[in-house]
Amino acid sequence: MLYSFAERTKAMLSSPLHFMKARSARDSFISFAEELPAEELFPLSPLEAAAAAVISKSPAALQYGEPQGYLPLREWLCRDFKQMKKTEVDAKQILLTTGSQQAMDLLVRVYVEPGDHVLVEQPTSPGFLQILNMQGAVVVPVEGDREGIRPENLLKQMERTRPKLLLVSPNFTNPTGILWSLERRKEVLEICKARGVLIVEDNSYGDLHFGGIGMKEFYSKYPSLFTLDEAGKGGQVLYIGSFSKTVVPALRTGWAAGHQAMIDMMVLAKQLADWQSSHFNQCLLHELLESSPFNIYEHIRMLNREYETRLKLMTELLKRPAWKNISYDVPEGGMFVWLKLPDALDSLALLKCSMEKGAAFLPGSLCYSNEGGSGYIRMNFTHPGRDELLLGMNLIGEAISEFTARS
Amino acid sequence: MLYSFAERTKAMLSSPLHFMKARSARDSFISFAEELPAEELFPLSPLEAAAAAVISKSPAALQYGEPQGYLPLREWLCRDFKQMKKTEVDAKQILLTTGSQQAMDLLVRVYVEPGDHVLVEQPTSPGFLQILNMQGAVVVPVEGDREGIRPENLLKQMERTRPKLLLVSPNFTNPTGILWSLERRKEVLEICKARGVLIVEDNSYGDLHFGGIGMKEFYSKYPSLFTLDEAGKGGQVLYIGSFSKTVVPALRTGWAAGHQAMIDMMVLAKQLADWQSSHFNQCLLHELLESSPFNIYEHIRMLNREYETRLKLMTELLKRPAWKNISYDVPEGGMFVWLKLPDALDSLALLKCSMEKGAAFLPGSLCYSNEGGSGYIRMNFTHPGRDELLLGMNLIGEAISEFTARS
Numbered sequence: 001m002l003y004s005f006a007e008r009t010k011a012m013l014s015s016p017l018h019f020m021k022a023r024s025a026r027d028s029f030i031s032f033a034e035e036l037p038a039e040e041l042f043p044l045s046p047l048e049a050a051a052a053a054v055i056s057k058s059p060a061a062l063q064y065g066e067p068q069g070y071l072p073l074r075e076w077l078c079r080d081f082k083q084m085k086k087t088e089v090d091a092k093q094i095l096l097t098t099g100s101q102q103a104m105d106l107l108v109r110v111y112v113e114p115g116d117h118v119l120v121e122q123p124t125s126p127g128f129l130q131i132l133n134m135q136g137a138v139v140v141p142v143e144g145d146r147e148g149i150r151p152e153n154l155l156k157q158m159e160r161t162r163p164k165l166l167l168v169s170p171n172f173t174n175p176t177g178i179l180w181s182l183e184r185r186k187e188v189l190e191i192c193k194a195r196g197v198l199i200v201e202d203n204s205y206g207d208l209h210f211g212g213i214g215m216k217e218f219y220s221k222y223p224s225l226f227t228l229d230e231a232g233k234g235g236q237v238l239y240i241g242s243f244s245k246t247v248v249p250a251l252r253t254g255w256a257a258g259h260q261a262m263i264d265m266m267v268l269a270k271q272l273a274d275w276q277s278s279h280f281n282q283c284l285l286h287e288l289l290e291s292s293p294f295n296i297y298e299h300i301r302m303l304n305r306e307y308e309t310r311l312k313l314m315t316e317l318l319k320r321p322a323w324k325n326i327s328y329d330v331p332e333g334g335m336f337v338w339l340k341l342p343d344a345l346d347s348l349a350l351l352k353c354s355m356e357k358g359a360a361f362l363p364g365s366l367c368y369s370n371e372g373g374s375g376y377i378r379m380n381f382t383h384p385g386r387d388e389l390l391l392g393m394n395l396i397g398e399a400i401s402e403f404t405a406r407s
Numbered sequence: 408m409l410y411s412f413a414e415r416t417k418a419m420l421s422s423p424l425h426f427m428k429a430r431s432a433r434d435s436f437i438s439f440a441e442e443l444p445a446e447e448l449f450p451l452s453p454l455e456a457a458a459a460a461v462i463s464k465s466p467a468a469l470q471y472g473e474p475q476g477y478l479p480l481r482e483w484l485c486r487d488f489k490q491m492k493k494t495e496v497d498a499k500q501i502l503l504t505t506g507s508q509q510a511m512d513l514l515v516r517v518y519v520e521p522g523d524h525v526l527v528e529q530p531t532s533p534g535f536l537q538i539l540n541m542q543g544a545v546v547v548p549v550e551g552d553r554e555g556i557r558p559e560n561l562l563k564q565m566e567r568t569r570p571k572l573l574l575v576s577p578n579f580t581n582p583t584g585i586l587w588s589l590e591r592r593k594e595v596l597e598i599c600k601a602r603g604v605l606i607v608e609d610n611s612y613g614d615l616h617f618g619g620i621g622m623k624e625f626y627s628k629y630p631s632l633f634t635l636d637e638a639g640k641g642g643q644v645l646y647i648g649s650f651s652k653t654v655v656p657a658l659r660t661g662w663a664a665g666h667q668a669m670i671d672m673m674v675l676a677k678q679l680a681d682w683q684s685s686h687f688n689q690c691l692l693h694e695l696l697e698s699s700p701f702n703i704y705e706h707i708r709m710l711n712r713e714y715e716t717r718l719k720l721m722t723e724l725l726k727r728p729a730w731k732n733i734s735y736d737v738p739e740g741g742m743f744v745w746l747k748l749p750d751a752l753d754s755l756a757l758l759k760c761s762m763e764k765g766a767a768f769l770p771g772s773l774c775y776s777n778e779g780g781s782g783y784i785r786m787n788f789t790h791p792g793r794d795e796l797l798l799g800m801n802l803i804g805e806a807i808s809e810f811t812a813r814s
Contacts, residue, residue, distance in 0.1 A: 102681035250687035280657035
């Protein structure tokens with residue numbers, strides 16, 4: 001039969017990501033395009049022990065659970081909020097989701113009508129942009145600088161469009177890696193408060209910070225907008241977090257934290273979308289965090305040391321001749337370096353050439369809600385090991401040199 | 408701040424299920440309302456061994472996987488289709504989802520516009536009705552008899568509404584437990600083919616059949632519409648299945664199988680919704696099915712024997728005086744008995760009274776797309792153990808007697 005798909009599918013079909021996926025399936029391919037953590041650093045033995053403990057303890061872990069998510073895991077998150085982020089959250093204010101992507105999707109489903117204006121930090125997460133496009137939102141970019149989005153730009157766009165929400169990630173913005181200043185956080189929160197604009201704050205990368213700074217110290221210097229809004233008691237901020245980058249992605253456990261009225265509504269949408277995320281995975285994570293010798297804060301310190309080393313290697317390689325006209329800021333955390341290509345170079349053309357050689361990156365245009373971004377690329381530094389990093393950077397460097405030689 | 412939720416949330420808020428959830432959280436509560444399998448029959452030791460094997464084999468099982476789902480598990484499903492259901496399906500025609508609920512949600516997201524007419528078997532699954540309502544579909548009921556929906560009703564509604572899809576579950580329809588005749592299956596498929604109406608066929612319950620009939624024999628007597636449509640090659644049928652009832656629910660693994668053009672589109676929607684379901688859970692299931700001594704077909708035979716025993720006990724109890732004016736058909740499989748209350752009795756009023764005594768069922772109105780169903784209740788017989796079944800049926804029986812005495 002001939003299918004007549006819903007209008008909204010058109011927004012999905014336009015993404016150039018398909019083409020990349022198909023090509024990168026071959027094994028020898030080196031990709032800097034994805035947001036993958038280093039699997040050689042996964043806590044395998046503690047996970048194995050936790051799985052055994054959970055399954056042998058009670059069959060309840062394998063039964064249907066609560067749509068809102070396993071209560072003891074939500075309570076663990078509350079303790080983490082309190083101890084590490086000086087933030088008092090109630091377990092009722094938390095919804096466990098299938099990763100941060102689903103938290104965003106559920107929020108958009110309950111809060112955004114087709115035609116609503118949504119402000120986004122520009123550039124921003126390609127996955128979140130796709131959600132907004134499919135839901136028919138009018139995405140309005142807000143440009144920023146090294147301290148975060150600029151209040152004057154935010155105000156200008158607010159006057160022009162009367163938006164319903166603003167999407168930001170102040171800790172190591174995907175893709176730029178920017179860490180917002182405290183001042184900027186406060187300003188943006190105040191502006192949104194005064195105008196009743198909901199803020200969605202993605203903190204999927206915040207725990208990955210470098211320079212040997214401790215978790216508590218980091219969050220006391222850089223409190224989330226959620227913390228500044230008194231843990232969502234004001235209702236101004238919906239916070240999104242995830243265990244994908246700090247434990248493992250395949251347990252697909254993220255969360256949304258916010259005002260209870262918002263979380264209650266998202267729980268209803270969650271039931272409808274898939275009933276609930278894996279109760280088994282949530283029990284497993286809880287067992288890992290609470291009962292096994294595994295210590296997540298030590299684990300994250302280890303990850304941060306290792307990721308910082310990988311970042312340093314990448315920036316060393318960026319000093320090589322092939323990359324000489326490329327500019328960037330070295331991020332203080334997160335998973336990406338955001339590179340500005342020389343003027344004449346288009347990231348999609350460069351990507352095609354790199355992929356023929358066997359390496360890929362994320363073209364910047366995917367992070368832009370409008371035509372921009374073609375002069376940028378996003379490079380992930382957490383997944384490739386040392387050898388892959390050397391080889392992959394060489395291959396992309398070759399591609400750049402070919403283009404530079406031509407022009 | 409004051410939230411202004413999207414219009415579509417209104418459809419979610421109307422469900423009486425909330426009230427039940429809140430009450431049934433107490434431990435001593437006996438519920439016949441949910442679709443829970445018996446957790447004392449879960450294959451715990453094989454699952455524990457499979458989890459250990461998967462984690463120790465490679466960290467790849469804990470990394471991000473494919474949005475479409477772990478290929479070896481999709482290939483296992485293809486073999487199951489071939490061996491048990493005489494149906495040739497390619498792994499590209501299968502998408503792994505977070506349970507059957509998500510398969511339905513994704514289909515509706517890519518295929519149904521607000522205002523589209525969708526035909527549903529009446530009564531039908533409350534979870535699926537909620538998806539349709541939230542997406543703004545106009546739900547059109549099609550009544551049936553003991554052999555399935557009636558072709559003349561289907562034709563009448565098709566002429567009246569020009570629908571986009573028809574939602575059915577021919578194997579032990581939720582909630583009625585009806586098993587469609589082969590004749591009816593063929594008639595309904597032909598009618599939809601002639602008019603270009605997509606069929607969504609939920610087979611979440613088909614494997615749970617009683618009377619000692621083998622799996623192959625069952626599916627050869629009762630082929631799915633998907634099989635009759637040559638495994639979706641015609642594109643007329645999207646098939647939905649799940650491991651929730653046959654292995655365990657908490658791995659949250661279901662699937663959609665259909666024409667590749669439809670599955671490709673649903674994969675895009677899947678990425679947007681949550682990137683992918685748990686790759687770890689999919690690897691774990693595959694390990695359980697392929698490499699461990701566990702045999703799923705033996706396991707299902709055991710479940711069916713046990714569930715048939717529980718059903719018999721329930722029907723024995725239904726012969727007691729309190730239930731005497733209640734009528735029902737004994738299902739040949741599935742998880743539910745669908746009971747017609749005496750004329751004067753309203754299921755919601757009875758539910759309130761039962762819940763005060765400590766037992767619950769699903770009121771029939773939740774399975775109706777219109778005002779109907781208030782004279783019916785759905786009782787799950789797979790979850791309560793013998794003692795719970797005795798006690799719970801007694802409590803509900805008491806509630807019925809009180810009402811009957813009054814009228």
